[in-house]
Amino acid sequence: MIATDVTPVPPPADMAPGDVELLDVAQRLLSKVWVAGRHEVATALRTPDGAIHTGVHLEGSCRRSSICAEGVALGAARGALAPDAPLTVDSVVSVQIKPAGRFRIIAPCGVCRELISDYSPQTRVWITTVDGAVTAMAAIDLLPEKSRRAW
Template identity: 75%
Template sequence: MSGADAELLAVAQEVLGRVWRDGRHEVATALRTADGAVHTGVHVEGSCRRSSVCAEGVALGTARGAYPGGEPLTVISVVSVQIKPAGRFRVIAPCGVCRELISDYSPDATVWVTTPDDDEVVPMRALDLLPEKSRRAW
């Protein structure tokens, strides 16, 4: 992981370490946009599960709100973390909805995921997380 992406990981861990609450705020995301700015988001669980919002969506919305109206949102890199048992942070892959969202706005963004077989943290292109994704012109 590059120094810039290691910074994103540290930011996501700091945010989650500060706000974590079991069943409420279990995931944090940090992303970097093309202008170098870092934006964060925290998973917000609702009492009706459908009302919950993922950390990646919150971070994307925050980033979009920071950009001028006519300028496209370009995300360079995304890191999401969750706290596992024994207080250990773990890089996690976005859910299917968030994969769609990230790839809709920045198909070439680097998304860090943990491999299921050996727990290695690896980069993936957002669009590659969704094989055969239909492309919509925004």
């Protein structure tokens, strides 16, 4: 499969223009770097200052060394902030290429849900539900009964 031949996922009607931009950025990034089994997910997120930060999934030879795209993007966002500034994220969009040659919006894994909600619980996270609908949820709502930690 050539990643440039992948059909983009259409943005849902209720996705704000800024989040459509994140979707486009994530799809373009994954088109550029996709390698089956190595780089299969890309994330774009926006911080309150309007900056967009991206990340790419890095698969390791022993799965435990793998790093999710969301964590890479969060680290990039944190690195761009002043030392005393808190990491706050407005929106997150992650995409993957389906075997049928189409992009899809995916929900963060459980570890990334924890990570996003630890730093910015009200972040709007776009997901595809089990019914196939694309919707946004607050990061904290992706983890019912999450214990809250004071940093």
